Amino acid sequence: MHEIENRNNFKEGDVRVCSNHRLLCSCGQNYANILFKDHVLHPMVINNLYCPECSTNVQVDFECMLVDNGWILEFNLALACGFLQRSNISSTKVNPAFIFDNGYASWNGITPDELEHRLTERKEIIELAHKDMRQYLAEIRRWGCERMKRFREAGWRKAQYC
Numbered sequence: 216m217h218e219i220e221n222r223n224n225f226k227e228g229d230v231r232v233c234s235n236h237r238l239l240c241s242c243g244q245n246y247a248n249i250l251f252k253d254h255v256l257h258p259m260v261i262n263n264l265y266c267p268e269c270s271t272n273v274q275v276d277f278e279c280m281l282v283d284n285g286w287i288l289e290f291n292l293a294l295a296c297g298f299l300q301r302s303n304i305s306s307t308k309v310n311p312a313f314i315f316d317n318g319y320a321s322w323n324g325i326t327p328d329e330l331e332h333r334l335t336e337r338k339e340i341i342e343l344a345h346k347d348m349r350q351y352l353a354e355i356r357r358w359g360c361e362r363m364k365r366f367r368e369a370g371w372r373k374a375q376y377c
């Protein structure tokens with residue numbers, strides 16, 4: 216959880232920082248925020264991105280696709296392997312789960328659009344800090360737990376193991 220939060224802190228001058236990439240899905244109706252950990256992979260390793268609207272017509276191929284709650288990330292695995300080797304990251308099983316779960320190409324947050332929601336939701340709580348610090352701390356803790364529970368119940372992959 217903390218690790219994910221930290222990835223959003225953009226440090227200027229640090230070339231290996233993770234920056235957010237906002238990618239449009241195949242039907243053009245939805246965006247996903249994607250992070251590429253340490254810039255090991257380039258956004259071009261994502262061949263296609265499908266939102267729940269456009270993924271319904273997709274024939275899922277688990278060899279190159281990661282399915283998460285209606286969203287599909289389709290990778291160019293050969294290209295991804297090349298980038299990983301160049302960074303001396305060797306693994307016997309470079310597959311979509313390896314890439315996603317290790318954060319080499321993964322949602323920025325728990326879900327594709329969590330980033331925007333998180334900032335808006337948190338802004339409301341942060342305003343409490345000016346009025347009542349104790350209540351603010353309790354609120355932000357409660358908020359963190361509840362939303363993670365919500366994501367886990369909704370079936371999001373990244374919420375399952377945190």
Ligand SMILES: [Zn+2]
Nearest residue numbers: 240242266269
């Ligand atoms: Zn779409």
